[in-house]
Amino acid sequence: MSGEPEPAQDEPAPPLAPVPYGPEVFVQASAPPEGMQRQRLHPLTPLLESVRFLTAAAAAVGIQMFTSRNFLFAVYAALAAAVVGGIASLIALQYRGFVIWGRELHIYGGVFTRSHRTVPLDRLQSVDLVRPLRARVFGLAQLNIEVAGGDGTDARLAYLKADRAMELRSELLAIAGRPGARPRVEASEEDVEAAPAGPAPLVPPVTVRKLAVASLLEALPVQLTALVVFGTAFAVTGSIFGFSTVATTLWVGFFAPALLGYLQSTVATVNRFLRNCRFRLTRDGGNLLIERGLTDTSHETVPVDRVTAVSFDEPIMWRRKAWRRVEVWTAAVAQAGGGNVVRSTTALPVGDPAEVALVAAEAVPELPAVFAVERPPRRARWRMPVRWKRTGALLDERVFVVRHGLWVNTYVALPYARIQSVRVVQGPIQRLQGLATVHAMTAGGLGHTAKAWHRDVREAVAMAAELRVRADAAAALEAPRLS
Structure with a gap:
């Protein structure tokens, strides 16, 4: 019928352009070349990261030595731990390191299970310099790298020499276009006098006395409440059932766990005080x-x-x-x-x-x-x-x-x-x-x-x-x- 449209005829598709339209875009490889040399962490890194395990092992050996009075056992255990720890450290250091490739930071780690983490420096938020006490003894530091939209501390480089850590921090911030001031570190009096004055503090320093009083006052209500509750419960139940029976039952069922929680609360208060000192x-x-x-x-x-x-x-x-x-x-x-x-x-x-x-x-x-x-x-x-x-x-x-x-x-x-x-x-x-x-x-x-x-x-x-x-x-x- 004349009113119906004619069926469309199959026509060949037009040829593709030799090159894509639009500006030229440089696509960088997502990973550095295989043979690229990695920058290594400090050789003491495995030892410092396992300090808690070593402390627990030393405590266990000490208890065994004290109970059995076998001093040779302690010597043999120390030698075995030193040999095993040294070999494990050497193996771990061969696979740990990092590479800055273009605008990305690549962090490698793991021995039995290898890991390769990529940090896009375009989204870099901050690079924090942290110096735990065990690292400060050896003049080392770690970098905590945070990326916008990430899950908190996206990457951690531990441990590096303090001066190398500060240089790397400045390099990463410069690549990301977020330059920051060089952190102050402990220095001698001559270096302090020769160094230029940094930015002035926004608020006066928090004194140790004020911080200690504030920490004590913050923790006081919870601890006093716990003491009052358990003291009242002990006095009431003891007067009814006898203090000797109640004391034994409460110690096993309530006082021992409560004492552990009380100590944990005290330790948390002390840690918070130490963390905020010299603010x-x-x-x-x-x-x-x-x-x-x-x-x-x-x-x-x-x-x-x-x-x-x-x-x-x-x-x-x-x-x-x-x-x-x-x-x-x-x-x-x-x-x-x-x-x-x-x-x-x-x-x-x-x-x-x-x-x-x-x-x-x-x-x-x-x-x-x-x-x-x-x-x-x-x-x-x-x-x-x-x-x-x-x-x-x-x-x-x-x-x-x-x-x-x-x-x-x-x-x-x-x-x-x-x-x-x-x-x-x-x-x-x-x-x-x-x-x-x-x-x-x-x-x-x-x-x-x-x-x-x-x-x-x-x-x-x-x-x-x-x-x-x-x-x-x-x-x-x-x-x-x-x-």
């Missing part, structure tokens, strides 16, 4: 430089343009003194670990309101340090009777702020430009009460998601919509946007 915060261009540590020293770099959140912690015993701690979260650090195991960088271990405000403004420009959050409705009070007064949320001019905590009162501030997704969650009991919770997640999937708990459902929907609008508007003004 120094400076600014170098777009980076915050943090130096800390008494036994294990570290030199950390926090790129300000990668900050995704700032949190302010206020332990219950600090409130009279108006002290607070400032934690800074970045895109790579936010994803460290799995589940809820997240690591942040302490930008100020303890400070007064003026110091906290200064550090907050350095981490996020014009970020306030004091927030007047709004509590959830009163009908949500029964869900958190103790925490209700210390829970709230706020849509600030520049950040989204949530408040939570009991022993430690915490404010979490998320810049709108860093918010990548917002959702409203409503459980079955919340649905009956007309409540909902707003979740705001930042770039990279921050495990420390900001949650506005138990808001009125209409308020929660309006808050989520406003967050999306503000996040899109803030991100549009940012160039480049954080990936």
Whole structure:
């Protein structure tokens, strides 16, 4: 029929162009050539990494020697450990090393199971210089390399000579286009006098006395509560069933585990105190430089343009003194670990309101340090009777702020430009009460998601919509946007 279209005839496809259209693109090989020489780590690396195992083995040998009084056994065990450890170290060093190939860092390791890790330096976030006590004795250091969008510390180079570690750090940052200041290391008085003065600290140094008092006050409530609970339980049950029987039962069932937990808590407090001693915060261009540590020293770099959140912690015993701690979260650090195991960088271990405000403004420009959050409705009070007064949320001019905590009162501030997704969650009991919770997640999937708990459902929907609008508007003004 004349109205029907004629069937299309098969025609040959046009020939391909001899070369692709568009600009010429240089494609670099994904791995260095096979014969390329690897840069080796320090020969003491296997020994330093197995120091815990060697300590445990030495303790076991010492106990055996003390109980059996066989000193030859200790000598033979030490010789065998030295021979086996030396051979294992030589074998391990043959396969461990790294290569800088173009704009990539290739790290090799493993003996029975080989590993080859590639770190794209285009996405390099920071290179931190860490010097554990066991490495400082031999003048060594390690580099922790973090990549934006990675899972925390993506690579670790341990151990290198301290001067070589600093040279490699500068080289990696230069390749990535993120130059940073050279970390300060221990030096003689003549070197200090000859060296040029570095950037001035942003806040006065935290004194040892202030840090010790702050650490003690932070740990005191939990430890005192544990002692009071177990002491009361012992007194009550002892008066009823007899102190001798109760003492034996409580020691085996409760006191021994509780003592172990008490010691672990004490050790954690001491480690935190040692880690934050000699704290120094400076600014170098777009980076915050943090130096800390008494036994294990570290030199950390926090790129300000990668900050995704700032949190302010206020332990219950600090409130009279108006002290607070400032934690800074970045895109790579936010994803460290799995589940809820997240690591942040302490930008100020303890400070007064003026110091906290200064550090907050350095981490996020014009970020306030004091927030007047709004509590959830009163009908949500029964869900958190103790925490209700210390829970709230706020849509600030520049950040989204949530408040939570009991022993430690915490404010979490998320810049709108860093918010990548917002959702409203409503459980079955919340649905009956007309409540909902707003979740705001930042770039990279921050495990420390900001949650506005138990808001009125209409308020929660309006808050989520406003967050999306503000996040899109803030991100549009940012160039480049954080990936």
